[in-house]
Amino acid sequence: MTLRPILRWPDPRLAQVCAPVDDVKSVRTLAQDMLETMYAAPGRGLAAPQVGELVRLFVMDTSGADAPPAPMICINPSITNVDSPLVEMDEGCLSIPGIRVSVPRPSRVALHFADGFGTQHDMQLDGFAALCAQHELDHLNGIVTLDRINQNDRSRLIAEYEAQ
Numbered sequence: 805m806t807l808r809p810i811l812r813w814p815d816p817r818l819a820q821v822c823a824p825v826d827d828v829k830s831v832r833t834l835a836q837d838m839l840e841t842m843y844a845a846p847g848r849g850l851a852a853p854q855v856g857e858l859v860r861l862f863v864m865d866t867s868g869a870d871a872p873p874a875p876m877i878c879i880n881p882s883i884t885n886v887d888s889p890l891v892e893m894d895e896g897c898l899s900i901p902g903i904r905v906s907v908p909r910p911s912r913v914a915l916h917f918a919d920g921f922g923t924q925h926d927m928q929l930d931g932f933a934a935l936c937a938q939h940e941l942d943h944l945n946g947i948v949t950l951d952r953i954n955q956n957d958r959s960r961l962i963a964e965y966e967a968q
């Protein structure tokens with residue numbers, strides 16, 4: 805496994821819509837590299853475009869700090885919003901280090917994806933896991949947290965980011 809450099813916003817590759825994965829086998833090594841890169845960062849989620857690969861794949865581990873690791877590989881993921889209230893969390897992003905952005909998102913979603921073996925899953929996610937999956941799926945559509953807030957907050961946070 806190999807640690808991959810993480811692209812920093814505003815790298816234009818972070819603004820691209822990623823292509824579906826045709827063959828799960830073709831991204832197995834990439835997925836393992838991404839998990840290793842995510843844990844090393846450390847982070848809780850990482851999407852393929854963040855390491856410069858424009859394919860629909862993200863990894864995440866939303867287990868608690870004291871829980872055993874629970875790595876997830878999500879290939880060609882899609883999200884269905886379950887009827888649930890919007891919640892906000894200060895979201896960090898490995899591609900926008902040092903900046904936290906509060907984004908309103910549904911607190912519960914259904915995540916459909918294929919794992920590293922091509923097995924299809926339908927998973928109900930709540931709370932942090934639901935928000936994390938939505939953040940990562942946004943990356944596959946070329947969207948970062950800064951694209952989901954109003955212009956004033958966006959300008960203020962970009963100024964903060966550039967001043968670091």
Ligand code: ZN
Pocket residue numbers: 896897898899939943
């Ligand atoms: Zn991110």
